[in-house]
Structures are given as structure tokens and as C-alpha cells.
Amino acid sequence: MACIYGDVMKIDTTGASEQTAKQDKLTVKGVDASKKLAEADLTRMEKYKSIITKVGKAKKMDPAVIAGIISRESRAGAALKNGWGDHGRGFGLMQVDKCHQSVGLWDSEENVTQGTEILIGQIKAIKVKFPQWTPEQCFKGGISAYNADAKNVHSYERMDVGTKGDDYANDVVARAKWFKSKGY
Secondary structure (H helix, E strand, C coil): CCCCCCCCCCCCCEEECCHHHHHHCCCCCCCCHHHHHHHHHHHHCCCHHHHHHHHHHHCCCCHHHHHHHHHHHCCCCCCCCCCHHHHHHHEEEEEEECCCCCCCCCCCHHHHHHHHHHHHHHHHHHHHCCCCHHHHHHHHHHHHHHHHCCHHHHCCCCCCCCCCCHHHHHHHHHHHHHHCCCCC
């Protein structure tokens, strides 16, 4: 299955910030921390692998990126209460923001499809905003914008400034690369 938005394996990443790594009381940060965070979510993620793969194929999105976002946003469901997270502002595995009318159950294919469509919309917005960027730069910028919106991405180097932990795209990309190594 080809992802039409770029190759996540070609995206540079610094991984998780110290703040993000502290979620699991990790003493490392960066790519190593992102890998450990993703690994902690793997057993729960396996329950959703068929949904993630199906949505990825249908939307031409890398399933590993979907898994990376699910790991970051909801810890594969572990951080949710009745499907809600972020103090009641996000719904579902990918934490679809309250400003969107969420569809389906929190762990459903419909909800993962909605989150993936929002991600695709942000990637397209970044392509318009930065037409000189490579596909991989737009892909990473779109991942950052999934958290903070395209209007908040001002440069490639500082795209994560203002995202939770100031590391959103870098952490998601590192987690996605790890999930790719696990068959996502």
C-alpha cells in the first residue's frame, strides 16, 4: 500500500521531548523515548490494527502514521474515559477535536477514518501554505498541524513550537517509524 503523502521513513525527526517522555517516567528523550512510548502501546494497538490498516488503505495513508498519532493522542485508548480525552476536548483513538462533529464510536473505523481525513486536510493545507516544501516536509508539517492547525506552522525547523510538548510531529514520526518496524 503506497502512501501518497510521502515516505515517513524519509522524514527527519528528533523524537519526544523530555516533557513527553515524562508521561512514562522515562529517563531518555528523543527517538529512544518515542520508541519506548510506542512500545508501551503496542499490545493495545494490536486490537485496532485491522481498522488502522483498512483506513490507511482506503485513504492512501501510511497505517504506521495513523498508529503513531493514536499512540501519541490516546495511548491506544488507555488515556481515554468513555472515549474522551484532553479534558473532554477530544474524542476517539485519534482525539478528534470537539470543534468537529465526531462520528462513530470512539474506537470505530468511522472515527479513525474521520481523524485520518482531518490529517489529510492538514497535509493539503501545508502543501498550499508551503508549495516549495518536499512531500516529506509537507507530510511532517501536516502531522504537526493535526495537533495545532496549519495556521500555526510557520517554518519547517520550528513547526512543533506551540504543540503540546513542543514535539508533536517529531514524536509522532518517531513512533510511526517504530510501528512500521512492527508491520503497520
